[in-house]
Each structure stands twice: as structure tokens, then as C-alpha cells.
């Protein structure tokens with residue numbers, strides 16, 4: 001990796017993003033999920049780039065990739081910078097990957113310029129943020145921050161394998177001794193904060209004509225699994241009035257969630273998965289399980305919506321003579337970014353772009369979990385048409401160059417703010 005001018009560094013970063021974007025669990029599209037074969041290959045590839053940039057590399061018991069540059073002064077505090085290396089199904093290349101690869105390129109450049117920072121830096125590629133395989137998410141950052149709970153380990157995937165079983169198997173296969181709940185990586189006292197660089201995943205920066213901006217807060221999010229149970233039966237012989245069709249109940253619930261969110265902007269409610277059993281053309285659905293994702297910048301409004309949707313599910317089930325279960329798999333309140341770190345980051349944005357902007361994030365990020373351990377700040381980078389969670393995700397080279405310059409400026413500003 002040879003990058004001297006900001007533009008050549010941005011081109012080099014883009015090349016790494018493209019190379020990592022080819023590491024997938026599926027042939028024709030980008031999908032990397034928790035502890036999968038592709039995640040192992042991604043850790044090896046990115047770990048190699050970390051070593052080239054001068055970082056010491058390890059993988060922890062959750063599969064998080066951790067690269068570290070020690071400060072010269074013993075006992076110096078640590079700034080953590082990172083994001084996630086897992087992806088959604090049929091993903092774009094930048095979501096998560098940008099926040100891991102950009103600091104590696106920035107640190108390589110600072111090293112070549114012989115800039116020595118007075119604090120330790122840890123770059124982390126978290127192993128799970130998207131919540132694709134299990135009903136919950138943030139397993140990587142939760143493990144790193146010491147926030148993984150027994151309830152998280154009991155969550156099961158579609159094949160009935162729990163998170164705990166999956167971790168035990170993976171750690172065993174990698175020659176680690178019997179796995180128990182992982183230790184958190186740091187105590188709060190050891191840390192200066194956490195910085196996450198991420199694509200905006202929305203259209204505001206494009207609308208304002210800005211490459212980057214700072215994040216004020218991250219919206220709260222609840223994920224639930226809802227199951228309607230009816231009676232499977234013959235599609236040709238069971239009269240309509242005698243059916244207990246679980247899928248029809250689930251369909252009614254999907255529309256109830258959509259209509260509630262439409263009436264209560266900025267509430268958003270999404271059913272993104274639906275599993276129908278037994279799933280045959282000529283059989284009435286006996287069971288239908290769906291996912292629910294509810295978000296709102298105000299916690300009270302999110303919890304209110306959740307209560308209404310739970311009541312709606314029960315009402316639909318009663319009217320249709322179905323049984324229903326409504327299980328919350330994850331509930332994250334909204335998170336405010338640190339005033340101090342964000343103000344410093346905004347100074348870097350202003351220094352490089354001439355103006356700064358603060359916007360809230362509707363998407364969840366590893367910063368949500370890290371905020372329980374240390375102050376967090378986030379830099380958003382413009383992505384074309386605001387498209388994300390889609391293979392068409394794009395970031396222009398000029399915007400990568402701006403983000404690199406801002407992060408390097410921030411690292412130096414943070415150093416100047418520290419007591420000598």
C-alpha cells in the first residue's frame with residue numbers, strides 16, 4: 001500500500017474496499033455472516049493489511065479482528081476506531097467495511113509521515129452487527145464491550161443452533177480452550193473513546209452537497225420475532241370459514257405495522273423476513289413466523305408503537321382463532337454521541353470542508369453498544385443516492401479522500417488536546 005497524496009490514498013482505500021467486497025459466503029453476491037467461512041477469510045485479508053500498516057493483530061473469542069498500535073508511553077489511554085465486517089444478504093461493499101479499512105489506511109499514512117500519536121490506537125472489525133443469522137445483533141461489539149448476556153447466547157438461528165453453541169463450536173475449531181462468556185476488551189478507564197466512520201445510508205449529505213458530516217445521535221431500535229400458529233390443512237377441501245390460516249394472520253399484521261408507521265413519522269416499522277410452514281402450494285399455512293424491526297429517535301414513541309403492535313397481533317390472532325407469541329430479541333434505546341468528541345470531529349470537518357453539519361442516524365451502528373463503555377463519535381460519508389443494504393452502494397473517490405483527511409486531522413487534534 002503506497003499512498004502519498006490524499007487522492008492516491010483514497011484510490012488505495014477504494015481498492016481495498018473492492019477486494020474485501022469479493023470475499024463472500026455466496027458466489028454471485030456479497031454476503032458475510034457471523035463466524036462464517038467468508039468472515040474467516042475477511043479477517044485474514046484485513047488482518048494482513050493491518051500488519052502492513054504497522055498494527056499488531058489478534059482475533060478475539062467473538063471473531064472480532066483487533067489491530068493495535070501501542071503508544072510509546074506506558075499506561076497511555078486507547079482510542080478505538082472501527083465498524084463491522086459482516087454484511088446483510090446481497091450487500092453493498094461499504095457498509096461496515098469503510099469504517100474498518102479507512103483507519104487502517106489513515107494509520108499507514110501517519111506512520112509513513114512519521115506522525116506519532118501519544119495514545120494507543122485499536123482498530124476493530126466487529127464480527128457481527130447486521131443480525132442476519134440470529135434474531136438479535138451486535139454480538140461482536142457486545143462481546144468486546146462485555147455486554148453479551150445469557151439471553152443473547154440462547155437466541156437460535158433457523159436451524160435451531162444457539163449463539164452459544166455456535167461460539168463454542170467456532171472457538172473449538174480454532175484451537176481455543178472451552179469457551180465461556182468472553183471478557184470485555186477494556187475497562188472504561190483505559191479508553192479515550194470510540195470513533196466510527198460509516199456511509200450515511202441516506203440522502204441528506206447528497207442533498208446538502210457535503211462529503212461528510214458528524215452524527216448527533218443514533219435512533220433506538222427494537223427487534224422482535226412474532227409467530228402465528230393456526231392449523232395446516234388441505235387447500236382444496238377446507239372451507240374458508242373453517243380455516244385457521246397462520247399466513248393470513250401474519251399478512252394482516254404486516255399491513256398493521258406498515259399503516260401504524262405511516263401514520264406516525266418518523267416511526268419506521270419493517271417486516272423483512274417471513275417463514276411459512278409447511279410452505280406448500282396446496283397446504284393452508286399452519287405456522288408463520290416473522291421478524292419485526294421498529295425504530296424512532298424518541299424512545300417513548302418506539303415503546304408506544306411496540307405496545308400497539310403487540311396488541312394488534314393479539315387481536316388478529318383472537319379474531320382468526322390463532323395462537324400468537326411475540327418475543328423481543330433486542331431492544332436498544334437511542335444513543336447520544338459524545339458532545340466533546342463530536343465537537344472535536346466537527347472542527348476537523350470544518351477544517352477540511354469549510355462547514356459542518358450534524359444529523360441523527362436512523363441506522364444502528366456498533367457505536368450504540370460501545371457507548372455503554374466509552375464516549376462515542378461518528379463520521380458519516382456521503383453515499384450515492386443514499387442507497388445502502390444493496391449492491392449499488394457507492395462512495396466517490398473524492399468523498400473517501402475527504403473522510404481520510406478528516407480522520408487524520410481528528411487523530412492529530414485529539415493528540416493536541418491531551419495533557420502533556
Ligand code: GLV
Nearest residue numbers: 130362363364365
Ligand atoms: C444496521 O445496518 C441496521 O441499522 O439495521
Ligand code: MN
Nearest residue numbers: 084095096365
Ligand atoms: Mn453498518
Ligand code: MN
Nearest residue numbers: 088095130389
Ligand atoms: Mn448495515
